[in-house]
Amino acid sequence: VGVALAALASLFVVERLLRPLRRLVNDAERIDAAGEGGRMAVVGQDEFADLAQTLNGMLERVDLSFESQQAALDAQRRFTADASHELKTPLAVIKANTGLLLYTGKLEEMEKETIVAIDDAATRMNRLVRDLLTLARTDDHSLNAHFEPCELEALVARSIQDVPQGSARVKLELEEPGVVMGIASDLSRVFVNLIDNAIKHSGASEPVEVRLRGSVVEVKDHGHGIAAEHLPHLFDRFYRADSSRSSETGGTGLGLAIVRGIVEAHGGKVEVESEVGVGTTFRVTLPEGQRG
Structure with a gap:
């Protein structure tokens, strides 16, 4: 006891x-x-x-x-x-x-x-x-007050047309393209920047692949690729993985920062995968919307 x-x-x-x-x-x-x-x-x-x-x-x-x-x-x-x-x-x-x-x-x-x-x-x-x-x-942060339904297929197709050499160099693959809520002109800026960047960093005869699946858009090139140490900084403002090439192409060093800013303002995310000597893939994932 x-x-x-x-x-x-x-x-x-x-x-x-x-x-x-x-x-x-x-x-x-x-x-x-x-x-x-x-x-x-x-x-x-x-x-x-x-x-x-x-x-x-x-x-x-x-x-x-x-x-x-x-x-x-x-x-x-x-x-x-x-x-x-x-x-x-x-x-x-x-x-x-x-x-x-x-x-x-x-x-x-x-x-x-x-x-x-x-x-x-x-x-x-x-x-x-x-x-x-x-x-x-x-x-x-009040941008979403102006969001409207955007058909990604039409948006991506128009963005390809807006890029010099886009129609000739880009191979578009569609798989159940979806609808997202957003500002069409801003989203088009994202795809134009990525496609234009892919064309400029690829060989003259290399195709650029754009895949659209649901609300995910991938832009893939077969260029020189990007070294691993540069990948964490690619979306920083004024960051240049190759300063000489950026100067030649007339870039401001803000293109990818704009891509990330617009995508995140739409509640999405942008990712990059690259291998030197193989090429680079940018993947934009946006929240799915509903057709009006």
Whole structure:
């Protein structure tokens, strides 16, 4: 009997010690599930209450840090969008004047070369401004308010037509193409970027394969491929796996960042697989929608 009572007493003590620990664990799981803003319950005045208060102080600092970083990101996005808008007008003036001089001006060869260089630089700046404005829009979380049903087959087919050499170089495979909810012009930008990129990085005689299955679109090339160390950074802004080739093709370094931004704004994901000497496949997966 004495042993039994001692065992019961031990169980009581252990249970009493474990109860606040379980409460801390439950609170931690609740905060993890809910995200920012949660706090630990402070019960009593023992060591567990002190621990809960310490953890709450840490969570408060984390939330403040997150809010500060978010505010800085929002300010950066606003600056990017505002600066891009402000650049559109002077760039249009530069393009108009260089075009007029090249068309009507009696220019020496050196003067003509200089104006052509200015015109080319303005063209590249126009592309950069356009891409920055697109990225600023993908950061706007209210985009889905403008979503409409989009037939992927028609969207992909039109995107192929919009790419130089697209009709001649692209082999399209269809398997029960689906419907997605989105902004057609933005999704078309995704497919144009991927198809154009695949053509530019393939040999002149190599076909580019575009497969459409349900709400999944794959763009596959048989080019040089991309080294493994570059793959985690491909969708970073201004990242160039091959800077010399990007310069030759006139890219801004934002094409794949735009692809990811638009796809994620539509609730989807984009993945890449590549092997040097074999080729590269980009896979876009979008949430399925319903025909209107």
